[in-house]
Amino acid sequence: MNEVSMEKRNEEHTQGGRRLPAKRWIAASLAGVLWIMPVIGSEGLPGWGSTTIPVAQAAASSFTVTKLGEEVITSGAMMMKYKFTTQRSGINATGLADVIRVDLSNPYVSLDVMTGKGGNLTTRQSTGGMAAETGAVAAVNGDYFNTGGEGAPIGGQISSGVVVSTPSQLDGMYAFAVTKDRQPVIDEYTFEGLVTAEDGAQFPLSGINKGAYSPEGGSSTYSHANAAYLYTDAWTALARPKNSSTTPTEVLVENDTITQISLDAALPMAVPEGAYILRTHGLAAQFVKAHLAVGQKLSSVYSLKSKTTQQTVDPASLQMMIGGHTILVNNGKAATFSRSTSSIGGYRARTALGYSQDGRYVYVIAVEDNANSAGMSLTELQSFMTNIGVWKGLNLDGGGSTTMVDRPLAETSTKLTFNTEYGTEQRSIVNGLGVYTLAPQGEVKGIKISGSSALLIGQKATFTLKGYDTYYNPIDLASANPAWVSSGGSATVSAGEVTGVKAGTVTLTATSGAASASAKVTVLGGDDLASLTAGTATAPLAAGASVSVPVTATAKSGATLAVPNSALKWEFVGFKGNVQDGKLTVESVNAGVTTGYAIARYDGFSTAVVLSTAAATPWENFDNVTYPIAFTSNVSSVTGTAAIVAGTAERAGSKVLSLSYDMTAGSGKMYAYAQLNGSSGKSIPAAATSMSLDVMGDMSLNWLRAEVVDSAGATAYIDLAKVIDWNGWKSLNIDLSGSGIKFPASLKRVYVVNVEEGQDERAKTGTVAFDNLSFVMPSLSSEAGLPNGSAAMIIGSKAMMVNGTKKSIDVAPIVKNDTTYVPIKYVLDAFGGSAAWDQSTKKIMVLRGAKALDLTVNKKEFILNGKRQSAEVAPLILDGRTLVPLRLVSEQLGLTVKWEQKTKTVTIES
Structure with a gap:
């Protein structure tokens, strides 16, 4: 048998390979050797068992790709951004894709596989973390892996010319490789290997550094039954592997010599550096017992074989290899999917690899699924790849794993290229593909x-x-x-x-x-802003009260900036106060005032903090709960508990609502509810503009929501956190002003959601807790005491009826272009509030209850509580008096306007 020695790995640029002492690659077939078919793991991989291979759907003819720009990362690597447009069920969808094009003809750039932490399997690390550790100038997430396993790739992996893991016995799983002479290859591979005892007896190897899985096309359901696997020091976990449904006999080999044998039990150690452990079971264990002894020599050979050509591939000829999933593109066209894609369907973030027809360019592809991009289906991904010049390409692990980092020009470290499906959170994965520069320092x-x-x-x-x-x-x-x-x-x-x-x-x-x-x-300037937001919207109106009021500006472009104190002018209405170093302090309250305003202006743009005798109203701290709390779910197999428990750590001495859940036996979209007060819920007595609560997160990446039933019987679902991406306690603030809830209402339950799509990426067990729920209810504070009733005005008449009493007004309402205009002063006299006129800027600031409204003469835009909004009409000046659009102002202030055409009468009600 022709044996080819493994080359020593490149120490200067190694991303996780481990040299396998005294191993040899098989350079000839193993025909004629007794072969015990390897069997595969007990845990199985959801969605991986199907042997049905669907045909790729025809790509939509409406799919178009536009190149937005490009930037050099390093010599030989270019970052290119694309926009795609398509139709889905007759609706236009757009998105973004990022492509790193690597020029393999450039000697100063290379590709290699990054592995976990320290180049080890079973450790897991984010794509950005692996790039930083290995010095990659760009990187993308890599192979699929069993999220419930130790952390090893499903496919084969070669890093810096050294095999880290071998392909699994699964159908249609393609891999990408680059040869030592810098040629890209995409193919399916199998693994063949033998161990040879000192007495000449041999036994087949089933793989290297593999987790337990369910094989396809074999005679067993368990990968490690009757099989021998080799584990190197790249495998750091003590279990080799866990949940294999087999009891191992293990052999420690150091410097080609057997130093320990553990019969029917795992060796209680990690693999020592430079050594390997032969892990056996069943027939393989019988081979160990019959032919191996401590002190004897043990050798091994192994090889890869192309499934498409049946040619043996010498792994020493490969610089790197990374496993993937289905083939996507072949010969420049969309290929038939090589295995079932049912578990990776939908419109998601995607990761893919491909190369050009001449083999010069490798395309490292990431499709965004975030606020700026609608993700892609696999068929759309095929269209995209053929559009940008991919000749042959495969799918890598997508969805929540999709992550790309790159080093901007002149920078020394990489950054996240785009937000992942989880925002800036990067999922910890088993391996990734890195781009490296080999160039010397230039001028x-x-x-x-x-x-x-x-x-x-x-x-x-x-x-x-x-x-x-x-x-x-x-x-x-x-x-x-x-x-x-x-x-x-x-x-x-x-x-x-x-x-x-x-x-x-x-x-x-x-x-x-x-x-x-x-x-x-x-x-x-002020005209460039979309909003101005104070750190708190409400505060207590009491002498000596002090609150932090950092102000943030959001530009029309979407950029957010902290406004320096020196750039703000503060005005106080109803009280005397000051703002120093971002902190508002009430010095004294004017007599008879129950609602005050601290108005911050930046270059004419305003926002207000509303101060009242009662600001945020405490609603529930769970210290004295007298109503029942219960755990419920939409799936009978989902279990858990919801209970009031004693707080710990910073919550020691108080009580919290704890919600624990176990969804491992469930399927589909699953909910874990903490139900308050049976089916009735707990009352929210008045209109609430915002809600705040403290939540102990569990980093499950699940969705956190609350369910409210309003006075009309309608159910409102409130997003507390789209992703639970934190551990420990965190304060959440939720804007309810646009929720449409009709109060009074009832909070029925708070709950965790695990949606079906991408379910393998989120934890199915966990515990969250809730404390200190509060609501800002202006009618209980700042809007308390505002006059109720009705007022009527007739167009052209200088009189108005307020709650049945006739009052004179010095300017009659008018109708212009089907819009009624009135002097705001008289509306506020009737219903409470105040207005201030700034002659130099032609602005009117209206204050009423919890509302601060800024209007500008002849401008349709207005500012309500710090947010720029648009109207169909603008205030105007007539005969030296300022008139405002009645319906616009009244409705923004919470009043109702009715029009009687026959009598030309406008009625305002509160």
Whole structure:
């Protein structure tokens, strides 16, 4: 038998391989050798057992791809962003995909597999973490894995020329590889191996570093029954593997010599460095007992074989290999799926690999599924890949695992390329594909200014100057003394520190030697903002009260910035106070005032903190619960408990509502409810604009919700957290102003949801807890005492009826372009509130209850409680008096307007 020695791994650039001492690759077939078919694991893999292979659906003819831009990552690697547009059931859908194109003809770039932590299996780490640990300049998540297993890939893996794990015996599972002579390959592989005792007896090897799984096309349901597996020091878990439904006999081999044998029991150790453990069962264990002894030599050989060509593949000829799932593209066209895709269907984030027809380019593909992108189906992914030039391609692990990181030009570390399905949370996975630079340090090629592209007036920001060399890798500019210049008067710059002066755009230019760079910085004015938000919307109106009121601006572009205190002008209505270092303090309250306003203005844009004698109303702290609490679910096999329990740690001495759940026996969309007070729930007595509560998270990545039934009998579902992505206690604040709930209402239950799609990515067991539920109910505080009743005005008449009493007004309401305009003063006189006019800005600020409304003459946009909104009409000036659109103002202030056409009468009610 022709044996080929394994090459020593490249120490300078190893991503997780372990050298297997004295092993040999089989370079010839094992025909004629007694073969015991390996059998596969007890846990099984949901959705992996089907042998039906569906045909890929024809891609929609409406699918279009547009390239948005590209940027060099390093010499030989380019980041390209694409937008796709398609139709789904007659509805347009758009999304984004990110592609790293690697040029294998460039000697300064390489691909390799990243593995867990420290290059080890059974450890798991995020894509970004593995990239940082291994020095990758870009990376994407890799192979599928059993989330309930130890943390090993399902497919084969070769890192830096060293086998880390072998392919599983599953049908239609493709792998991507790059040969030592830098040729890309996509194929299906099987594994063949033998161990040879000192007496010449042999036994087949079934694999290397494999978890338990259910095989396909074999005679057994258990991968490790009657089989021998080899485990290297890359496998760090003590169980080899867990849940295998077999009892092992294990052999420790060091320097090709057997040093320990454990009969019918696992060795109580991890694999020592440089050694391996032969794990056997059944017929394989009989082989050990009959032919192996401590002190004897033991050798092994193994090989890969292409399923498509039946040719033996020498793994020493491969630089790397990573496993995947179905083939997607072949010969530049959508391929028939090589295995069932039922468990990975839907519109999700996707990860894929492919290469060009000439083998020069490798395409590392990630499809986004987030607020900016609608994900893709597998057939859409096929269309996308053929659109961008993929000749042959396969599917990698997608959904919640889809993660891409890249190193921006001139930066020294990678960043998340786009938000995952879980936001900025990166799922811990078993392996990933990294892009590496092999280039030496070059000369300075260019410089790049880094810093915020938007500033606020009065805000200071530090801009840094970073350089890149002729290979597009970062280069240190510490010894340089760059010169900085700012064009225009909207911002000043000194040694990289930029200060916003007034609204406008400036160009920052930095020069270092012969290289220079420019960046545009916009100083945002009030007209550039979409909203202005104080850290708290309500506060107690009492002398000495103090609350934190950091103010955040959201630009129309979506950028959010903390507003510096120096850029804000504060005005206090109904009380005397001050704001120092972002903290509002009430000094004294004006006589008879029950509602006050702290108004923050930034360049004419306002927001308000409403102060009242009762702000957020405590609703339930679970210390003295007298109503029943019960656990329920929509699935009978979901179990759990809901109970009031003693708090621990920072909650010691108080009580909390604890909800524990176990969904492992369930299926489909599953709920775990903590039900309050039977079917009745607990009353929320008045209109609530927001809700706050403390929640102890369990990092389950499940969905957290509350269910409310309102006075009309309608059920409202409130999202408390789309993803439970934290451990320990966290305070949540939920805006209820747009919920449409008719109060009084009842909170019936709080609950955890595990939706069916992507279910393998979330925990099915866990415990969450709730405490300190509060509601902001303005009618119980800031709106208490506002007058009720009705007022009627006739168009053209300078009289108005208020609760049956006639009153004179000095300006008659008018109708212009089918809109009724009135002087706001008289509406507020009747229903409470105040209005202030600013002659210089032509603005009217209306304050009533919990509402702060900013209107501008001749502008249809208005600001309500710090949020810019649009109307169909604008205030106007007539005969020197300011008139406002009655319906707009009244409805924003919580009043009802009725129109009687025959008498031209407007009736306002509260």
